[in-house]
Amino acid sequence: MYDVIIIGAGPAGGSAGLITAKAGKKTLIIDNDKSITKRAWMENHYGVAEISGPDMVELGKKQIKKFGGEIIQAEALNITKSGENLTVETDQGEFQGKHVILATGMSVALGEKAGVRTKAGTEPRVKSVYDVDADGKTNVEGIWAAGTCAGVSMHTIITAGDGAKVAINIVSELNGERYVDHDILK
Ligand SMILES: Cc1cc2nc3c(=O)[nH]c(=O)nc-3n(C[C@H](O)[C@H](O)[C@H](O)COP(=O)(O)OP(=O)(O)OC[C@H]3O[C@@H](n4cnc5c(N)ncnc54)[C@H](O)[C@@H]3O)c2cc1C
Numbered sequence: 001m002y003d004v005i006i007i008g009a010g011p012a013g014g015s016a017g018l019i020t021a022k023a024g025k026k027t028l029i030i031d032n033d034k035s036i037t038k039r040a041w042m043e044n045h046y047g048v049a050e051i052s053g054p055d056m057v058e059l060g061k062k063q064i065k066k067f068g069g070e071i072i073q074a075e076a077l078n079i080t081k082s083g084e085n086l087t088v089e090t091d092q093g094e095f096q097g098k099h100v101i102l103a104t105g106m107s108v109a110l111g112e113k114a115g116v117r118t119k120a121g122t123e124p125r126v127k128s129v130y131d132v133d134a135d136g137k138t139n140v141e142g143i144w145a146a147g148t149c150a151g152v153s154m155h156t157i158i159t160a161g162d163g164a165k166v167a168i169n170i171v172s173e174l175n176g177e178r179y180v181d182h183d184i185l186k
Contacts, residue, residue, distance in 0.1 A: 005097035012147020012163035013103030014060035019167035021069030136166035
């Protein structure tokens with residue numbers, strides 16, 4: 001049983017997973033390795049002089065694993081409710097979690113299959129996005145969305161920030177109080 005299962009290991013899902021794993025929450029990231037970030041080169045991510053998309057994603061995965069987050073390469077096929085929990089069906093088996101974050105980039109097919117409401121996208125080339133509230137919640141209890149698929153501007157600092165925001169909200173719900181992750185300069 002995972003506290004949080006994240007679908008997608010791009011900047012949005014990866015950043016969410018880093019926050020939840022570092023908060024000590026049992027975290028699984030499922031990714032089918034089709035991130036558009038693999039084609040990107042960044043010179044506009046604050047605090048990073050320049051970095052390739054693949055390097056950003058790989059570095060993110062290392063950060064997540066450092067804090068005990070698990071990452072598997074698989075295709076998520078459906079999400080169903082099982083009591084209070086959610087079951088994510090993949091081509092590598094089933095996984096159960098208390099919360100699921102959809103961070104599926106340009107695709108909303110998975111969430112639509114699971115009954116998550118979508119709406120028209122406003123960003124260039126983004127046809128549909130999940131209809132989320134300000135916290136990142138969808139209409140299906142326990143399913144959240146972050147990044148491109150949640151309608152934010154397609155820039156790594158924004159999609160990553162959105163993933164972090166949603167993760168902080170989930171950790172806060174799990175802890176029963178607002179959560180802050182601040183390390184102090186050693
Ligand atoms: C050519 C190009 C250049 C760019 N240049 C810049 C730039 O200079 N600066 C900048 O800030 N941004 C740039 N971007 C945009 C940036 O890459 C995006 O904002 C950001 O990567 C989107 O992050 P994301 O996590 O929302 O989506 P993604 O990175 O697409 O991640 C989504 C992940 O979900 C996975 N997934 C989807 N469905 C499933 C499923 N059913 N099961 C399992 N996994 C699934 C995908 O494989 C993918 O890994 C560029 C993009 C492109 C394409």
